Amino acid sequence: MRGAVSINLNIPIYNALMKYSNRSPVSFHMPGHKEGKDSNIPNANELYLMDVTEIPGLDNLHQPEGIIKEAQELAAKAFGADQTFFLVNGSTCGIQAAIMSLCKKGDRLIVGRDCHRAAVSGMMLAGAEPVYIKPEYEDNFKISSVLKISDIEKALMENQDAAGVYITRPNYYGICSDIKEICRLVHSYGKVLIVDEAHGAHLKFSDKLPCSALEHGSDICIQSAHKTLPALTPGAYLHVKGSKVDVEKIRYNLDILQTSSPPYLVMAFLDISRAVMEKDGEQIIEWLLEDIKKFHKNIDDNTHFNVLSKKKLNIGETDGTRLVINTKNYGLSAFKIENILRNKYNIQVEMSDLYNIVCITTGANKGEDLKKLEDAFCDIDMNFKNSPPLADICIEKMDIPEQKVQLDQLMHKSFKRMKLTSANGMISRGMITPYPPGVPVVCPGEVITEGAIEYINDILKFGGNVNGVYDGLEVQVLTSL
Numbered sequence: 502m503r504g505a506v507s508i509n510l511n512i513p514i515y516n517a518l519m520k521y522s523n524r525s526p527v528s529f530h531m532p533g534h535k536e537g538k539d540s541n542i543p544n545a546n547e548l549y550l551m552d553v554t555e556i557p558g559l560d561n562l563h564q565p566e567g568i569i570k571e572a573q574e575l576a577a578k579a580f581g582a583d584q585t586f587f588l589v590n591g592s593t594c595g596i597q598a599a600i601m602s603l604c605k606k607g608d609r610l611i612v613g614r615d616c617h618r619a620a621v622s623g624m625m626l627a628g629a630e631p632v633y634i635k636p637e638y639e640d641n642f643k644i645s646s647v648l649k650i651s652d653i654e655k656a657l658m659e660n661q662d663a664a665g666v667y668i669t670r671p672n673y674y675g676i677c678s679d680i681k682e683i684c685r686l687v688h689s690y691g692k693v694l695i696v697d698e699a700h701g702a703h704l705k706f707s708d709k710l711p712c713s714a715l716e717h718g719s720d721i722c723i724q725s726a727h728k729t730l731p732a733l734t735p736g737a738y739l740h741v742k743g744s745k746v747d748v749e750k751i752r753y754n755l756d757i758l759q760t761s762s763p764p765y766l767v768m769a770f771l772d773i774s775r776a777v778m779e780k781d782g783e784q785i786i787e788w789l790l791e792d793i794k795k796f797h798k799n800i801d802d803n804t805h806f807n808v809l810s811k812k813k814l815n816i817g818e819t820d821g822t823r824l825v826i827n828t829k830n831y832g833l834s835a836f837k838i839e840n841i842l843r844n845k846y847n848i849q850v851e852m853s854d855l856y857n858i859v860c861i862t863t864g865a866n867k868g869e870d871l872k873k874l875e876d877a878f879c880d881i882d883m884n885f886k887n888s889p890p891l892a893d894i895c896i897e898k899m900d901i902p903e904q905k906v907q908l909d910q911l912m913h914k915s916f917k918r919m920k921l922t923s924a925n926g927m928i929s930r931g932m933i934t935p936y937p938p939g940v941p942v943v944c945p946g947e948v949i950t951e952g953a954i955e956y957i958n959d960i961l962k963f964g965g966n967v968n969g970v971y972d973g974l975e976v977q978v979l980t981s982l
């Protein structure tokens with residue numbers, strides 16, 4: 502039994518964490534060290550020793566001149582950036598700082614609609630006005646896929662005064678838009694490209710994976726080290742490349758957004774993750790991809806589950822370390838199958854949507870983890886293979902709702918809560934976001950449509966979580982403009 506604190510104390514978070522860790526689940530979720538199973542990271546006894554503050558000799562994240570400066574420079578070199586900032590508040594604060602640095606109040610930003618909520622909050626803080634582009638839709642898996650070059654070009658032509666372009670690559674499903682073409686296009690309009698590469702901090706270290714955005718010259722690239730490297734939550738990097746970005750503004754905004762008590766533990770692991778990947782990343786990913794290849798083959802040969810791969814995509818590339826298993830053929834939502842995996846097989850995946858289970862695999866996952874996952878899916882196949890497939894519900898048909906009130910106007914507007922089912926035509930105050938993946942269906946200031954209501958209701962009905970929908974299925978709507 503792990504845990505040294507008496508479970509008789511009223512400490513619900515600690516108790517729940519110990520209960521979870523005592524189950525020793527097979528982990529396909531973040532953080533990438535998988536409960537410390539990565540062999541390259543410090544052992545548990547050392548962790549307390551690293552939890553210190555800015556005492557002499559240990560530098561200062563907000564004005565680095567010593568070890569933090571050195572570690573950030575080493576990271577810039579390893580990831581191919583001109584400058585790297587350590588983020589101790591996740592990619593979230595890096596995305597917000599990037600947008601605040603690029604856009605002033607009223608500036609337009611061209612944004613892939615499959616953005617994380619952090620991009621929306623970044624635009625709220627900056628006072629930027631989004632011009633959304635809808636990603637393509639992968640009908641077999643019922644997920645959004647890539648941003649089409651022609652759609653980005655159209656948005657650039659129609660919004661020549663836009664401050665820049667913001668894309669998410671890879672998306673949560675590991676699907677990658679054509680970064681080389683996007684960089685070329687955005688730069689041909691003289692604009693700045695920000696890439697949310699929260700799910701792609703590992704890409705740089707293997708030529709068997711899609712290349713990282715920095716390799717093709719994205720101006721700003723933000724990566725959650727804690728998702729795919731052996732870093733601690735919420736360690737992340739913000740990289741800058743080229744001369745289009747005002748680095749001093751980034752520094753200024755990070756100063757505002759990041760805590761004044763930066764955790765050394767998180768920073769040390771950002772440094773360790775960089776060093777581990779720089780030295781052994783290629784081999785680590787090679788071994789992982791070999792295990793994943795066996796998983797793909799055995800699931801394809803022995804079950805009716807459909808595992809996403811580049812071959813099965815209409816357009817785009819995939820990050821081969823990300824497992825997306827489509828469960829539509831089994832008559833059960835992926836939310837239910839996620840529960841079965843947890844309760845019957847002691848496997849915790851990263852997330853599910855209606856039709857897909859998503860697993861994050863990293864160097865800390867061993868071959869036996871993938872074998873357990875494979876055995877569980879084979880077993881589930883035996884039990885449910887004769888069920889009729891789940892009905893089609895898809896977000897594809899939903900247009901991007903009209904933005905009636907700009908993001909920076911919302912904070913002080915009066916509002917009320919009302920039933921989601923009666924909110925057709927009302928203006929949303931909040932971000933209504935199935936979580937994970939955290940991609941908003943309705944953004945603040947947008948009109949709630951019948952299609953959105955139907956889609957959100959379906960997600961809830963099948964057991965998904967939706968942030969922005971409160972007890973009794975209520976949402977926050979504006980009461981005046």
Ligand SMILES: Cc1ncc(COP(=O)(O)O)c(C=O)c1O
Nearest residue numbers: 591592593617697699725735737
């Ligand atoms: C695409 C994407 N961007 C940004 C974020 C925010 O990252 P972080 O948790 O490091 O703040 C997430 C979180 O899941 C994400 O999925």
